[in-house]
Amino acid sequence: MICLGKNQQGADLLTGYLAKTLDAARTAELNQHVQECADCRSLIAVWERLDEFAAPEITPGFDARLYARIAADEMRPSWWRRLLWRPVAPLAAAAAVVAVLALFLRVPGTPDASKQASNVEIEQVAQAVDDLDLLIPIGSDR
């Protein structure tokens, strides 16, 4: 008995079989193979064993904590919120320093305008970094 799992196509079928996503004809084919193949039977046994890994009940107050967090988050000015966004914080902080320094050097006479401009700039930089953060292929090897 050569196990289906030995080639790519068979392996794909087996993962589909485990998740019960195959059509009836394929399932019947696989049922036949599994009866004759000890490797596949042990794979199925392991798949079933994974059911033992139950997740605990969510603790009471989960939603309340979330809404409190959202409310606190909404209170913050958005550029500041992004600065506090953990993975972005160092980069955004550095960008903020650069932006503020640049504006101080270039427009010393208009503090209000420069403050506003720097906020916009910080927001743009932080948004860009945040977007980049989301774009990093999360599937990259870890």
Add this chain to the structure above:
Amino acid sequence: MEAVVALERDAQLMLRVREGDDTSFALLLERHRGPVVHFLYRMVQNQAVSEELAQEVFLRVYRSRKTYEPTAKFTTWLFRIATHVALNSIRDRKKEKGHESLDEETLDGMERQVAERQQTVEQEMVHEVKVREVRQAIEALPAKQRAAVLMHKYEGLDYGQIAAVLNCSESAIKSLLFRAYESLRGQLAHMA
């Protein structure tokens, strides 16, 4: 068919959230709270951390409401955020502790207590040990394989969705899943 209806429902809800309807956010939370928390729990294997991360996921969903576009299935988008948050957390913890295991002391301590309490109840002990073996086998998988297995086994995402979440092709996901189940078998088959 059901999947299509679910897509429309979730996407519609999210579009309503975008328009400022917080009741729709509450409905989305109700529908997806369990799957997200449970996925994260099995990723990091610590309840407090998993709930904290789940809150970060839903906070990010809420924050993104104004720019939300239903280009992908809502659950795919949601699990993409959840996986991103989980992998970041695992990476950070690895850096902090110098090894992958999360809260080993706490977990081991808890398990020891549980084990001590149940020493007389032999069957429960056997069950504990079996569950612990499954947990350890899953924890031993590389983080990306772990995420794929959890989405495939427990959350019912299809290959296309898992591929979109992990930025891979569907065929890459299929071989990754098979490799993962093979290593799980290597660790668990002896007592299946």
